[in-house]
Amino acid sequence: MAANREWTKYENSRGYDVTCCEGEHVSLSELTDDPGVDNRYLRNKNIPFYPQSVLFRVSEVCHVTEESGVWGIFDDGGFQIPHHDEYDKENFLWWSLSVTKEDIADAEENFLEKLFPDGWGYNQWPFLEKFTTSPAFQSKSRYGNFRFTFRLRKLLSLYATQFCYNSAPVFRVLDTKIYKKEIMYSVLVHPRHIKYYRQYPRLPINSDDVCGYFQGNMLWRCQAPSACLGHRLVVDKEESTVHARPLKNKKYYVWDHVAVALYMEPGWVLEVDREQLYSSVSVCEVTKRNLLREPDHALSEHKASEVLEDIAIYYDLD
Template sequence: MSQPPINLREDTWPGCKPGKYFQRGRFLKIDEIKVDLEAKRKSKNVRDQTLSLIMLRNINAMAEDPLMQFMRRSPAKLTVSRLQHVTGLDGFQGITNDGGFKGKAKNISATDSEIWQCFSWWSIVVSQETITSIRENWRHRIPAATLNQFPNSPVFDSESRYGNFTFSFPVEDLLRAYSEQHCSGETPVFRVLGTWTYQQEIAHTILVHSAEYNHVFSDFPDISADPTEAIYRVEDGTFMCNLESTCSKIDGTSCVWNNPIFAFYLPGFSQESQLKLDFSRTTLTACSATQDNYMQTRGARMPVSEANKYIQSYFEEERNANY
């Protein structure tokens, strides 16, 4: 299947902050995003002129930085071994009460029309061992002062923008559960959902769905084995990521950064449409929430000690219920 043309569409929904764009069915590189945003700056659409300005400024801030120049030639390559879903108190209580994850609606139209579908959203987990390994591989290729800036984007941060409660699982466990519950035991289908761009974040998103819904997503390309793609899948089924940027700031100046995302298709809102998982002390943990927290709901940000109390209470209730 040939790739769709580059056409970043403004992504809006009730309560959404301006400055977000969506490219359907493609993983865009930073230079491709820059070209499209520059065209928007020159267009007669005043809104596009305004919305593209901040991200263009953040992209241009990277142009002369040695680390960013190096990474554009040699992206940070990561193996996807674990995925996480982070939420605030309301989300935590909803998930633990239901024993699983519901889909959240997103507009995936390529045009100004609306095509809403429901997905459960998961980001990658990067271990400290992986960070150390990359640093070691790069140690003799770039100056130490430059290397010290790697990494500082939210992908590598132990704090979260989404709340204090982290649900994390090995990717094979998540895929096995999804296969058994939503694919009749068959292997899920993996496609390129697209690229969301924000003022700094570039979210490359993998779509995971049952073959039952091939007719719904047939115009989205299958995930590639091309090792130059932002996310690709090798012969043994392992997912790999190429990150062109791992920094949200360079010498105090804001820039753009890559965020690999997995979107599990969960149509509808019934119990049957959820992704059910078993929680343990290793798959449900507390984390610090950043000051720029995205979740404007009850308990979106609290001390880690308080979040741990909620988690402790949940496991105690589960233990008592099983006696």
Template sequence: MAAKTNFREGRNARNKYESIFEGEHILINDLRTRKEIVERPISRYINKEIIGYPTSVEFHITEVAHVTNLTSLHKIWDSEGFKGHNENQFSWWSQKINNCDIQEAEERYLERLFPNRSKEAKSAQQPVLKQFTTSPLFNNEISRYGNFRFTFPLSELMETYKKQKCEGEEPVLRVYGTKIFRQEIEYVVLVHSPQFNEKFKNFPLLTSSPIVDYDGHRIIWKAQAICETHNLELDLQLGDILVAKPMFYQFYVWDQVSFAFHTNEVLIFPKTKLKASLRCCEHDSKIDLSLGKNCSSVKDAERVAESLNDGEKEEHKSEEIKLEKD
């Protein structure tokens, strides 16, 4: 049974204005009809009619990322892991999408559009989806949340969570809600231990979501808006061939899936694993959601990351000393 809709709005922990429908993942077309947001400023981009772009596109995501600032990096390093914050005790993660994910999503999209494509059409089709994946979600070189990105296979993160937080039982995934920002729709998946089933019982299980699914290894996401800003549209050529052609510049919303892992204690990883998973990116100072200190450049961030002591050098040094004595 679906949870009773609980709509609220206001400033979030990052001082960003948001509206949220708790307990529901709502398609963009359906959001346009919700009385809670109709004729409100926040519906400005949602209500636009943009045509000629790829939707919906099914992505199979196997990696997730946690991006943070310099201040929080040291906290993560000192505690050897990730801890939930604020009253909800959530640790937030986003999807990490690479070029291979995009290529595979394009093939699924084309097969759905043209199930009877000829071999000639398949050979003649040039990559087209990459030209449309322009929302911030797909940009791995820059982030609004800071310079430091930890990336893990979703299966590894889930397995670690299962062992440390669920006493070996499978984590429970639920529909936490649909967050609506000025130009962004965020579908939040709640992950928690079975021992908190009573606490979160009003949030439906993820199987009720029309947008997100989890098969025990990967997230299956039916993306509705991958562009944010539109200056191209799809054009169908003879022979079931799709190409991108210029169009009048238009702003629109973009959507993404995020994961809120409920944990009141640190989700621990070995420092060698933390360091191996860490990459640096440019901080987007124009839209700063980092809530902390950041580095002035990627090079500075890389120097900080390199300076983190994971104990590996000391171990190698001890082995070298032992070999010399032998």
């Protein structure tokens, strides 16, 4: 497969270099061996042993935006692609997986079941939280102070009702994108009557692939949960336990995550009742290195809370 794999290199709208493979979710091991991928973090040697291929079953997704974006969403009564598409030529509304502490605990149990089929020792303590430290698991965001969180099943129901003639939308493998330290696996969701994307394979329904979908859950087999490894995974076969041993020197590596792209034509609005919008939005801290575009800028959490209060007053929301 690698011999026939085509990689496209370009600079995205934010000025970052991207290496992209369309129609395939390329695993970390394949990326490491692929001669078409030139990434020094992937080539890092002596990476400490860490939990790999950890299966997460995620039922929630989130969309993060800045101050102008959150006002626009409430003005529109829902979500749409930007009015001015000089930043993004694709008709996609982007969502990220919202991984909860319960999701991490469930993934840890699945990892232990695979490692110790006969059961693990009584001295087993939580360990996965020491490794799930990449931006994919953080409450902070690079994209703004306002996070909308929805159950994926609910979001898909709204999408199907409004754009799919009440039929189930289609899930497809969109691409694998590689940035400097980031691997993004994109999943495309589109109405069944949209035929533009027939060349992209259907998303699997099982959990053996990098990413899949089953009964309202995104199935993500995370391969690199730490952008910066500060622990080594130690397996004690005699005690049937594992633990995270702190490292003296941290090791930088790539991290991976999943993004869901809802197909949206210009003018389409994924309508959500404003009361529901308000109950789904929360304030989050913006990371020091962020992807905000001028004139928007990072707000303090106090200021962001005041923005939501102003929205509630303006639209008479509880």
